[in-house]
Amino acid sequence: MNKEEILKNDASFIWHPLTQHKTAKQPLAISHAKGNYLYDFDGKKYFDGISSWYTCSYGHAHPVLTRAIKNQVDQLHHVVFAGMTHEPAAILGNKLTAILPDNQQKLFFSENGSTSVEIGLKMAFQYHFNKGEKRNTVVAMENSFHGDTFGAMSASGLSVYNGPFEEFFIHVVRIPVPTKENLQEVLQLVDAIVEQHQIASFIYEPLVQGAAAMQLNDAESLCQVINKFQQYGVIAIADEVMTGFGKTGTYFASDQIGAKPDIMCLSKALTGGIMPMAITSCTQNMYDAFYDDELSKGLFHGHTYSGNPLGCAVASAAIDLLTSDEIQNNIKCIIQSNLEFKARIESHHSVAAVRIKGVILAIDLAIEMERYGNKRNEMFQWFWQRGLFLRPLGKTVYIVPPFTSSPEEMNFVYELLIEFLEGVI
Structure with a gap:
């Protein structure tokens, strides 16, 4: 199927989780995934910043x-x-x-x-x-x-x-x-x-x-x-x-x-x-x-x-x-980079609080908003448009990156988060 056929069938037959279909935007059709990225039918890639709801901790299609x-x-x-x-x-x-x-x-x-x-x-x-x-x-x-x-x-x-x-x-x-x-x-x-x-x-x-x-x-x-x-x-x-x-x-x-x-x-x-x-x-x-x-x-x-x-x-x-040395070392590197990023942003005017536990980093925005509402949907789309898959929880933007994330990929995430914070308020 091409993208149009998938979306047509989806609209005709599929009931998605955690979705109010009357107000939801059209879902993004994913063609395939490899490494830490999802790919759509237009060839655009999206870094999987939440490991697909915390499951794909080793990225996608890991050879092992x-x-x-x-x-x-x-x-x-x-x-x-x-x-x-x-x-x-x-x-x-x-x-x-x-x-x-x-x-x-x-x-x-x-x-x-x-x-x-x-x-x-x-x-x-x-x-x-x-x-x-x-x-x-x-x-x-x-x-x-x-x-x-x-x-x-x-x-x-x-x-x-x-x-x-x-x-x-x-x-x-x-x-x-x-x-x-x-x-x-x-x-x-x-x-x-x-x-x-x-x-x-x-x-x-x-x-x-x-x-x-x-x-x-x-x-x-x-x-x-x-x-x-x-x-x-x-x-x-x-x-x-x-x-x-x-x-x-x-x-x-x-x-x-x-x-x-x-x-x-x-x-x-x-x-x-x-x-x-x-x-x-x-x-x-x-x-x-x-x-x-x-x-x-x-x-x-x-x-x-x-x-x-x-x-x-x-x-x-x-x-x-x-349990491999490679993944355990990667986890340590991600934790360290999260700590360094926290120090960069915790005094930012758009940040109310920053929390870290392991590879998990959560940023509470200094705004009031509904957990599920238009603002949250706008945030979701903002990251998608820039090649980053996140699902904010109300005013909390968080990442749970794959353990296979490189320093360059983590820097990509951090720089996008800073760009987003600059435009929040």
């Missing part, structure tokens, strides 16, 4: 990843994972548990971030049920985002996503994001919540709340809150769908927090953006609560594509890339 999937597809491309297993899953299990926090021992497969969270919540509810306790409440932080399925959406605190569905939600109690300033109040609130409710789990985004415009958490304060909940037997669920696999400067954001989660939710960069895949990991203690002669105590949750061999093969290759 494409080779892994090509090698696997002729061997075994899919098989039912209930009652069967295969080599790619066994290899991935070994590689992934080697880089996860030491207490993570078991892996449950699904297809996306929302389902990984859904499974984590179900694990926590049934963990207590299997032990003869009825715990029906989840605690989550304000302004959190955990996904679009009902359990994950229930735990999310951004009303723009939730409005029509809230009466159907599981029971969730919210606490403020803990900071050095409010920590004692939050800890007292935890005591009160545990006394008033039957708390099954505490779910949190470690270090970075992505959909909340890349807000950063204080690791020590969050650690104390996690410890407090775990002292009450509450299951701690770390949602690392966005933060996982190197973006915060360590393999996982939880590596920078003293208290370790009982459950971790993983997706996005797990396969380097090549295949949809997610994993919910847990401790041996969690797993043991389901290990019983009684059939009903098993976790009766399954996805058709659980443990897909192609996804497992490419995820193993992605872990090899992540």
